[in-house]
Amino acid sequence: MSSADIAVKVFLELEPEDFRVLLAIELDMSRHRYVPENDVPSLAGLPGREVAYRLNRLDGFGLIRRWVGPYVGYALNTAGYDCLAMNALVKANILEAFGKPLGVGKESDVYDALTPDGERVAVKFHRLGRTSFQQTRRLRGYIADRRHVSWLYQSRLAAEKEFEALKLVYPCGVAVPKPISQNRHVVVMGMIEGAELYRVPEIPQPRKVLDEILANVKKAYQKAGVIHADLSEFNVILKPDWHILIIDWPQYVKTDHPNAEMLLKRDLRNILRFFWRRFKIRRPLEETLSYVKG
Helix, strand or coil: CCHHHHHHHHHHHCCHHHHHHHHHHHHHCCCCCCEEHHHHHHHHCCCHHHHHHHHHHHHHHCCEEEEECCCEEEEECHHHHHHHHHHHHHHCCCCCEEEEEEEECCCEEEEEEECCCCCEEEEEEECHHHCCHHHHHHHCHHHCCCCCCCHHHHHHHHHHHHHHHHHHHHHHCCCCCCEEEEECCEEEEECCCCEEHHHCCCCCCHHHHHHHHHHHHHHHHHHHCEECCCCCCCCEEECCCCCEEECCCCCCEECCCCCHHHHHHHHHHHHHHHHHHHHCCCCCHHHHHHHHHC
16 A cells, blocks of 8 residues: 555544644654654644644554654654645645545656546655665756755655646646646646556557657747656656647756756657657657757
């Protein structure tokens, strides 16, 4: 069971005092790897006996972990962080109910959900802690200047950056999910239906799909000034109507980035290689780069 499964399962059982204790632990984790048990009552604004009861209850739910060393301390589990983000989005009238998982990847869990108006949306929980810390330090510019970054905070930065990217490219007509809201490590976006390009064995008109991908890369570059910087067949969704969505934008860069051309070339090379391998469609890289840059 994933941490999001745990959070969705226990969310309705949580009481306001539980959230106050979770929030207190979250706030003090900026200073402590494990928040001292004796600090929690004043941070949560609750009596000591009440806090002891809540800590035991949250530990039983799998939302926090207890540590015994020179002192007794607590830290949020990923499921606890999930619950804090979910609670904030529910209180803001962004989310009403959760449905089934839409996908579980190396760096995210995506769930089906409903807004209070009955609109189906996708809720993405970023999970950067699933990959090597050294690898994510190398690949992700938004944490490159930080020596020590917790998994939770690292995932929050990824969500903030992805939401920022979607807000830049969506108004320019780029085929991406509609950005709706973001809290902590969670992004709420328009519904994602379909399958990743690499999972689709047969495409009736693959040249049209390639043309549509390249047209959207061009639109993002020229109209929004944005480069995906991690584009491949793994983050292009082919919808049931054979049109596309480009997902997973937390590594995006602006066109004035020092490595912009290298990253754009890498994106295009990934896509062109896939269409050559799978469909024997050949497009010269330099010609495609000129098309995108105009």
